[in-house]
Amino acid sequence: MKSFFKTLGAAVLGGAIAVGGYSYITENQENSYLLKEDNAQPELAVSQVSYEMPESMENVDFRDAASKTVNSVVHVINKTVTRAPQSFADVMRGRVPYREAIGTGSGVIITEDGYIVTNNHVIENAREIQVTLNNRRTYSAELVGTEPSSDIALLKIDTENPLPYVVFADSDQVQIGEWALAVGNPFNLTSTVTAGIISAKGRDLDERDDVMQSFIQTDAAVNPGNSGGALVNMNGELIGINTAIASRTGSYVGYSFAVPSNNARKIIEDLMEYGMVQRGMLGISGRDLNGSLAEQLGVDRSEGIYVADVVPGSGAEKGKLRSGDIITNIGGIRIRTFADLTGYVATKNPGDIVDVTYFRDGDRRQTRVEITKNSTIQIPELNLEVRDLDAEEKRLFKVNEGVKITRALGEFSKYSAAMQDYVIVKVNDEKINSTSDLKRAIENRDPREGIMLVMKNSEGEFERILVR
Known part of the structure; x- marks a missing residue:
């Protein structure tokens, strides 16, 4: 060996x-992490959402939702040191030159005492982080923690007065076709608002990579500088953190993606309490079921998760799930793809119990499964x-x-x-x-x-x- x-x-x-060098040069950032311990953690505000939609376009009014959100979205400045191009003298003397660089993005205030959620890529490798509020006051920010695989980071600023903040909505209840507002604070121009609809849920931008994603897709315009901003519903409640766009030009072309608020809230609560994210797992491996796979397997369903293997000792094994089962629903949430499944499980803590609906040999069955700790990172x-x-x-x-x-x-x-x-x-x-x-x-x-x-x-x- x-x-x-x-x-x-x-x-x-x-x-x-x-x-490593490519990432270091192109991202123009440098690692700096600080985990803050605080015994008295604020409880994140969560709202019960009503999804009664306007009967016609004439009744659509974004003013209330915008007014509830704009003052809670901030401008984030990331100061770092990056490698500079080498001169001939640098090469001859074996020196590696560095220079200061500044990156920017947006963030969302989620508590009145100054906790702010943003994207990890906005503050990654930062030596110093500053936050500018919508009233143009600037504060130094502390990095509480990050979850790179979900692209979420948590910041904290200290202010003299309570801050306006956005209330969390239940992103599981978001419906395709409903209105949404994307609110960001790009280039320190104060908060800006764009409108669109929810285009899709459970989006995985690259199913071939090793990272399982479950984004909310919207056609609300999101451009560079809006990363880390808020995606809110018509009540001005947070349903997602704007994270990515799909574009061949680098600018908005109609496809924007946000981390669902339920996933972001779970990550934030873990970072506040533990300083790291406690990840759970259902305890299965498998693949999305589709028409061709269903025909190959000889099953009469074309949606759901086909269970290939069950992890020994996991909640799935204890719940009597086995290879060949087809999972179609968890916790009342319809499961059509693995992105749906991982998105839901990511909102749960180890020890939580979920109801699983599945099919075995054509028979519909139900079981209760305990989410177990996933120590794999x-x-x-x-x-x-x-x-x-x-x-x-x-x-x-x-x-x-x-x-x-x-x-x-x-x-x-x-x-x-x-x-x-x-x-x-x-x-x-x-x-x-x-x-x-x-x-x-x-x-x-x-x-x-x-x-x-x-x-x-x-x-x-x-x-x-x-x-x-």
Whole structure:
């Protein structure tokens, strides 16, 4: 096994350096994370939503929803240091020049004492974060925590007076075709409002990648600078955080995507309470059911999730789900795609009980499933997915600490099988006992320095790898 890294190490590390450098240069940002602990956390305001729509276009009036929202949307400034082009003198002397860069976006005030939600990509790698309110007052912001895979970040500012804030709505109840407003604060021009309708739900922008997404799609205009802004309903209540657009030009062409408010709220509450996101899982793997797959499997349904495998010891196994079942509903929410499923499960905590409707051999059945803790996390800086070790794996690898590599991601996925025989025991000489330790070590490092991994395989051999 040692020969795996000796023969392929140069290729893997060369790729890691190239990918990391590309990200570092193009994103113009630098890592800086601060987890704040506060025993008395504010309760996020949630509204029961009425979805009675106007009978005609003549009755549509956005003024009330806009007035409730504009003063709660802020301008976010990300100050960072990036690599500058090298001069001939820099090359000759082996210097790496740096320069200050500024990125901007929007954010949404969600509590009167200054908690603000925005996109992770708006503040990623920031050395300093500033927030400008709609009244043009500027404050320094503290980064409470982030969830990169969902592109959500939580900030905190301290002000003299209570702030206007947006109330959360239940995004599960959002209906396709209803009106929505996108509110952002781009380029520090004060808040701007655009209108559109909900075009779709449960959108995954790239089903081929390793990140499961479940966006709300709208045709309300969202342009650069609006990332992290609010998507609200006609009552001025938050139904999503504007995150992405689908465009070949980089500007709005009719497709905008927002993280549903239920997902954002769950992430925010976890960051406030734990400093990290507590992820749960149903405990199945499978695929979307469609007409061709249904014909191939010989089933009479063309919508839902076809269960391929059930994770041993998971809530799904205890709930008697098994391979071949077709899940069509969870918690009263219709499930047509895996994006629907992951979007719903992402709003739940480990220990929550959900009602699952499924079909087996053509018969409709129901069961109750406990959401169990999912300790598997992705580390983009390493292009790896890892999880905590269980007792059997600790005996196998003869270690008391470490995290198990479950697969390699991205361009390194072809090495996944070989890397699954390794555990990471140290990062930059810091012992790693859990995925939380690993994530913290990566986030707290100096981004201008490399990441030294110490890994051990099942044969007892250690490897040291430097990732830049």
